[in-house]
Amino acid sequence: MSVPILYIASRPFIPAAGGRENMIFQSLQFLENQHKVSVVIFKGKNELVDLQRYYARFPKFRFHLLDLPTAPNWILEWIITARPLPLQVAMYLSRSGKRLIRSIIDDQKCKLVIADMLRTSMLFQTKDCISVVELDDLLSVRYLHNIRASVGNRLLGTYEDRMPAFAAKIANRFSRTVLRYERWAISRMERNSATRHNAVVLVSHAEAALFKQMTGADNVYAVPPTTKIRKAPDRLLPSPTDRINLMFFGNMHTTANRQSLRYVLESVLPALTHLGVDYRFHAIGRCPPELIARYQRPDVFFTGFLDNPDDLFDSMHIHIAPMFGGTGIKTKILESLARGIPTITTADGVIGMSVESGRELFICADANEIALRCVDLARDANLYRLLSKASARFASEQFNFDINRNRYLDILRTCLAAPVAKTAPVLGGAQ
Structure with missing residues (x-):
């Protein structure tokens, strides 16, 4: 049954520059042709958003742009x-x-509101409608x-450019205290979310199980990132006289990706040089200028964000993606596996994935x-082909x-079948 739904996006998501943008885009793909959808998109005050691209991709949706409030306002x-709210939640309040x-809820008679992350979940009355976070x-x-x-x-990551300069400077100056x-x-807020909302949807089944254990809630679900990417038909290593194309893919404005990139540049690449490997390394994605200035050299390339990276990905041979900490499923790992790019990561890079080292990656x-694993892949064409095929098949x-679309829609159907919405009030008093 089709119902009016409001989706509140914490940021612009076309083009998708990172994992969260991909997950927003995925959720809206799931809703497409299933429900009558309105979308609120938060953006920075001077951030340009091309709504024509949104309507071209989702012509049946209604889109509304909303500037993040000014610092005095929030x-x-x-x-x-x-209330002792997180900074990232407070900065959305207005x-x-x-x-x-x-x-929008009143005009469209929305039956369900989907909040993208906790930071957008305090902007509506949960007593008035069913809600999912x-x-x-x-x-x-x-x-x-x-x-x-x-x-x-750099505590604020991708949000640094959307905050007033003075607030960003203070947050970064006292980053450990703020963190x-x-x-x-x-x-x-995480512990209260299962009580406040009809469903909490995470990306990792393992993390959903952990959250259920922490809260005792039974309305916690997992819908992982999905892929429609197909492996390039003939992914082969270059001849022994050619350089190997290595890559790291992600938004380097985030703390985790910056840490990974630095590790590759400062530890992995010198080890490869010591082993006599001839390579070109490509850092694909948005990157702070200071990192580019520090690390760019003839065998290290920074591409910036690419709206359509398919051709470049098809020319890559190995994805080096060491990850340290963090939770959830790493979209960058999934995408390289789906493309059949042999991938080398760390234990934290495969959280939530049922993989075996040497089989899929x-x-x-x-x-x-x-x-050493790069050398193995460079010297053993059969190993390279087997890993490439197994990774694409797994993804x-x-x-x-x-x-996963059916899983997501089933969660919404379960929520819509609930007799009442949650009763926690919106923060900020009467409106």
Whole structure:
């Protein structure tokens, strides 16, 4: 049965520059031709969004752009709530945003609201409609790793450009203190989300099971990232006289990806050079200028964001993607597997995936082992072909689009069959 649905996106998602954007896009693909969908998209005040591209891809949807509130606005709203909210949630609070969302719910008679992450989940009255919140992962777990690892000082990641310069500077200057507060505050919200909403949807089955154990809730589900990508028909290594094309793929504005990229550049590539491997390394995705200035050299290329990276991916031979900490399923790993690009990662890179090292990909403990596996793939064409075929087969079978679309729609049907919505009020008082 088709019903009016409101989806609240925490950021623009076309083109998809990272894992969260891909998950927003995926959810809307699932809803396409199934329900009457309105979408609110939050953006930075001066951020340009080409709505024509959105309507070209989803012509039956209604799109509404909403600027993130100014600092005085959301700080005032935060004070009014008199609650210890995470900074990332507070920065979405505004009366104008709540009014717009309420008007869409009323005008379209929305039966269900889907909130993209906790930061958009406090902008509507859950007593007025059934609600679902989508989470990439448990941020409290991710932040704990970042605190212990002392990784980087750019706390805000992709949101730095959307915040006032003074606020971003303060957050980065006192990043460890802010991160400790964020972890404490977001942990409280995570634990309450299953009570506040009719369903909590994570991307990893393992993490959904952990969250159920933590909360005792039974309305927690998992819908992993999916892929329609098909393996290039003939992925072969270059001849022994050619250089090997190595890659790392992701949005390097995030803490986890910056940490991974630095590890490749500072530890893995020197180990490869020591072993006599002739390579070109490509960092594919958005990257802070200071990293490019520091690491770019004749055998290291920074491509920036590519709207259509297919041709470049088809020319890559090995994906080196060491991951440290973090939770949820890594979209970058899934995409390279689906394309049949032999992939080398670490144990944290395959969380939530039923894979075996040497069968679908290689799982390594350190930079020297990563370098040795690169040598194995470069010198053994049969191993290369077997890994390429096995990885593409695994991705197409385990992360099938149709299967996971049905799983997602079943979750919504279960919620819509609920007799009542949740009763927790919106933050910020009367509207």
